[in-house]
Amino acid sequence: xxxxxxxxxxxxxxxxxxxxxxxxxxxxxxxxxxxxxxxxxxxxxxxxxxxxxxxxxxxxxxxxxxxxxxxxxxxxxxxxxxxxxxxxxxxxxxxxxxxxxxxxxxxxxxxxxxxxxxxxxxxxxxxxxxxxxxxxxxx
Amino acid sequence: xxxxxxxxxxxxxxxxxxxxxxxxxxxxxxxxxxxxxxxxxxxxxxxxxxxxxxxxxxxxxxxxxxxxxxxxxxxxxxxxxxxxxxx
Numbered sequence: 001x002x003x004x005x006x007x008x009x010x011x012x013x014x015x016x017x018x019x020x021x022x023x024x025x026x027x028x029x030x031x032x033x034x035x036x037x038x039x040x041x042x043x044x045x046x047x048x049x050x051x052x053x054x055x056x057x058x059x060x061x062x063x064x065x066x067x068x069x070x071x072x073x074x075x076x077x078x079x080x081x082x083x084x085x086x087x088x089x090x091x092x093x094x095x096x097x098x099x100x101x102x103x104x105x106x107x108x109x110x111x112x113x114x115x116x117x118x119x120x121x122x123x124x125x126x127x128x129x130x131x132x133x134x135x136x137x138x139x
Numbered sequence: 140x141x142x143x144x145x146x147x148x149x150x151x152x153x154x155x156x157x158x159x160x161x162x163x164x165x166x167x168x169x170x171x172x173x174x175x176x177x178x179x180x181x182x183x184x185x186x187x188x189x190x191x192x193x194x195x196x197x198x199x200x201x202x203x204x205x206x207x208x209x210x211x212x213x214x215x216x217x218x219x220x221x222x223x224x225x226x
Contacts, residue, residue: 018141020206049209068211076203083195 019114020072047071047121047138057131071138075117081108141205144225152220162225 008025011017017025023046049068056063084092089106096103108116125136147160177197184193211224 018202063217064213064215066211066213066215068209070206070209073203073206073210076199076206080196080199080203083192083199085191 019075023072046118049139050074050120051135051137051139053133053135055133063132071117071120074120075114078108078116081105141202142208143201143204144208144210146226148222148224148226150220150222152222153218 005026008017008022012019012022026046048071050071052065052067052069054063054065084105086106089104092105093103096105121138123136123138125134127134143162143166145161145163147162149158149160150156180197181193184191184196207225209225212222214221
């Protein structure tokens with residue numbers, strides 16, 4: 001870890017800059033994060049956007065949706081979720097469970113936020129059914 | 140200082156309709172209206188049994204609003220294409 005990178009991480013720890021500003025600074029000094037799941041592999045640049053592509057089965061020009069959401073917005077959302085008071089967590093968990101999503105929002109902590117978003121960068125979902133395609137990925 | 144989206148670009152292809160919405164004007168108009176609402180929210184947060192941390196939540200909401208910059212939504216239909224982008 002270089003001195004510049006360490007300094008940027010310290011600024012984040014001291015809450016002097018946001019995680020997004022830190023990501024921009026890391027990009028500026030040309031130090032993308034190394035991928036811990038692939039030791040020895042070249043470091044991969046942090047994903048900037050979450051993309052959702054939906055293609056209908058109406059031919060080349062019909063029923064296509066393309067959504068691009070900044071990863072920084074996801075970070076901000078997760079950070080907001082971490083600020084929820086404990087009493088609200090149970091209600092949210094219950095609502096999520098009723099909708100088929102077993103997720104405990106109380107386990108979302110600001111500390112492991114970066115790790116969460118980083119792993120989200122490896123996410124790719126492809127669903128194809130009767131000519132309709134849904135693709136979710138990060139870029 | 141991070142800023143909320145300043146311009147929204149809305150494009151509807153079939154009607155050759157292209158609009159740049161100056162969101163910064165809307166934010167400037169909304170600030171005086173939001174101040175009493177924020178004050179009320181602060182009081183409610185202090186009285187609420189769940190004890191919302193007003194400062195971090197307000198800041199987090201503002202940051203989330205700011206981070207919507209760069210969001211892009213394209214919808215292509217058979218006859219009409221709609222594109223919305225926040226800058």
